[in-house]
Amino acid sequence: MKAQNGFSLVELMVASFIGVVLLAGVTNLLITTNKSVSLSDGLAQNQETGRFAMDYLSNFIRKAGYNSDFITFTPPLLLNSGDLACPALGMACAANNPGTRGDRISVPFTIAEGESMRSCAGTDLVATALTGSRRFSSVFWVNDVVDSVNERDLQCGTYDIDGGDWIDSNVSILSNVEAFEFLVGLADSSGSKSASHYVTVDQVTDNNLIRSIRIAILTTSQDQVNQAKVQSKLAFRKYALLDNFYEPNNDGQIRNIFSNTIELPNAIEAAR
Amino acid sequence: MKNLQRGFAMIEVMVTAVILVIGISGMGLLLLKSIQSSQDNAQKSQGMWIVQDLAGRMRANSEGMRAKAYETDAVISCDPIKMCSDYINNANASQASATCDAAEMATFDLWVTICGISDEISITVPGAIGPGGPEPDSEYFLYDSPSDFILNPVLNIDCTNTIARVSTSTAQPDCVQYFIGLTWDTKLQQGAATADDRVFQSQYSMVLELN
Numbered sequence: 044m045k046a047q048n049g050f051s052l053v054e055l056m057v058a059s060f061i062g063v064v065l066l067a068g069v070t071n072l073l074i075t076t077n078k079s080v081s082l083s084d085g086l087a088q089n090q091e092t093g094r095f096a097m098d099y100l101s102n103f104i105r106k107a108g109y110n111s112d113f114i115t116f117t118p119p120l121l122l123n124s125g126d127l128a129c130p131a132l133g134m135a136c137a138a139n140n141p142g143t144r145g146d147r148i149s150v151p152f153t154i155a156e157g158e159s160m161r162s163c164a165g166t167d168l169v170a171t172a173l174t175g176s177r178r179f180s181s182v183f184w185v186n187d188v189v190d191s192v193n194e195r196d197l198q199c200g201t202y203d204i205d206g207g208d209w210i211d212s213n214v215s216i217l218s219n220v221e222a223f224e225f226l227v228g229l230a231d232s233s234g235s236k237s238a239s240h241y242v243t244v245d246q247v248t249d250n251n252l253i254r255s256i257r258i259a260i261l262t263t264s265q266d267q268v269n270q271a272k273v274q275s276k277l278a279f280r281k282y283a284l285l286d287n288f289y290e291p292n293n294d295g296q297i298r299n300i301f302s303n304t305i306e307l308p309n310a311i312e313a314a315r
Numbered sequence: 316m317k318n319l320q321r322g323f324a325m326i327e328v329m330v331t332a333v334i335l336v337i338g339i340s341g342m343g344l345l346l347l348k349s350i351q352s353s354q355d356n357a358q359k360s361q362g363m364w365i366v367q368d369l370a371g372r373m374r375a376n377s378e379g380m381r382a383k384a385y386e387t388d389a390v391i392s393c394d395p396i397k398m399c400s401d402y403i404n405n406a407n408a409s410q411a412s413a414t415c416d417a418a419e420m421a422t423f424d425l426w427v428t429i430c431g432i433s434d435e436i437s438i439t440v441p442g443a444i445g446p447g448g449p450e451p452d453s454e455y456f457l458y459d460s461p462s463d464f465i466l467n468p469v470l471n472i473d474c475t476n477t478i479a480r481v482s483t484s485t486a487q488p489d490c491v492q493y494f495i496g497l498t499w500d501t502k503l504q505q506g507a508a509t510a511d512d513r514v515f516q517s518q519y520s521m522v523l524e525l526n
Binding site: 050054057058061064065068069072075076079082083086087089090093094097226228231235236237238239240241242243246254255257279280281282283284285286287288298299300301302303304305306311 | 322325328332335336339342343346347349350353354356357360361364367368369371372374375376377378379399400401402403412413414415416417420432433454455456457458459460461463464
């Protein structure tokens with residue numbers, strides 16, 4: 044019978060040592076890959092949310108005060124006072140920090156007879172011969188109901204001012220918006236076309252003076268990023284959004300601020 | 316029966332290991348690059364919105380725009396300035412805003428675009444005095460503007476076209492076209508010799524017209 048020759052102890056030791064070194068390298072690589080994927084994801088999520096939100100909001104806010112007959116003035120913001128008093132239903136009015144996730148904006152527009160426009164969620168808004176011209180308002184806010192499915196959703200509703208009813212209400216447009224804030228650019232006098240200072244909406248008393256709106260959102264990544272390893276400073280970040288301060292929980296999410304200033308062509312044109 | 320089995324020679328194993336290590340480190344480099352590009356992308360998008368925001372501010376202050384008040388002749392200084400807007404200063408209540416004329420508004424617009432409300436991101440909170448002497452200072456990072464997410468933003472704005480009409484208090488021909496350029500520092504180049512050589516610059520620019 045043949046004598047069996049196994050590995051010698053030295054051979055085994057050397058082989059397992061090399062194996063361990065290689066395994067350690069591969070494991071390290073896997074961990075790094077994992078971290079970098081979650082970081083890239085976090086960055087991309089913020090970017091997507093920010094770009095869409097800014098595009099969407101800017102589009103609707105730019106239409107503020109739209110009125111094709113050029114005779115009657117439609118104010119660019121639905122306030123509690125002024126030319127177009129806000130309806131009894133408070134949810135349709137613009138407000139400064141009504142909840143914990145920032146402001147609610149409400150931009151009215153008028154549809155003339157026979158015209159058609161879209162609501163914030165895409166419903167057709169038509170003014171027929173029966174109703175004459177009709178006034179609507181697009182309302183945007185961030186849902187602040189803690190632990191609800193829609194928490195941190197940018198939501199919208201379209202309010203039918205003349206009909207006194209909601210066309211769309213509480214429609215979630217996109218998620219991962221931590222907060223929404225806006226400031227109103229006011230002119231010195233009703234004849235001036237230029238904004239001379241920016242204030243929170245509760246300080247606006249005359250909606251003939253509104254010239255521009257500055258919006259800002261704080262976006263957040265959906266997935267948690269391992270802040271201890273990837274970015275050690277992530278845990279100590281605080282955010283100031285226009286006129287408000289946000290101190291998120293130390294949850295390891297990447298956040299980003301986006302802002303845009305929208306000049307209101309309809310309001311500027313009406314300034315005479 | 317003779318044993319004909321032969322294992323790998325030590326040298327073969329070593330060479331394999333070295334090749335593997337080179338391959339793995341190449342993949343690591345790839346990862347680094349991919350993180351850098353996604354960060355670059357995020358910053359580009361951020362830069363675009365910063366310029367858009369400024370363009371909106373300029374259009375909302377048409378008088379300052381016609382008066383060439385938005386031209387940047389030098390690097391914008393981040394010293395405190397007349398505030399033409401409500402703002403929040405370091406977790407304190409928001410401050411009342413002052414009414415500004417067209418030129419002041421333009422200066423403020425440029426300032427807030429580049430500096431945010433507080434130029435410093437890192438903020439040190441002095442430690443409270445405890446029973447055993449003062450406690451250590453704590454630090455946090457305050458992000459108050461999109462420009463805080465990019466490194467060393469520099470604005471370069473020029474009036475590129477004027478028309479004969481004179482409609483502002485400066486008694487100069489009205490400016491009707493601006494070039495807005497925003498540059499910022501971006502990813503680090505690994506191989507460069509000095510620290511200065513390692514910095515790339517990224518740019519976003521647009522041409523803004525009005526009548």
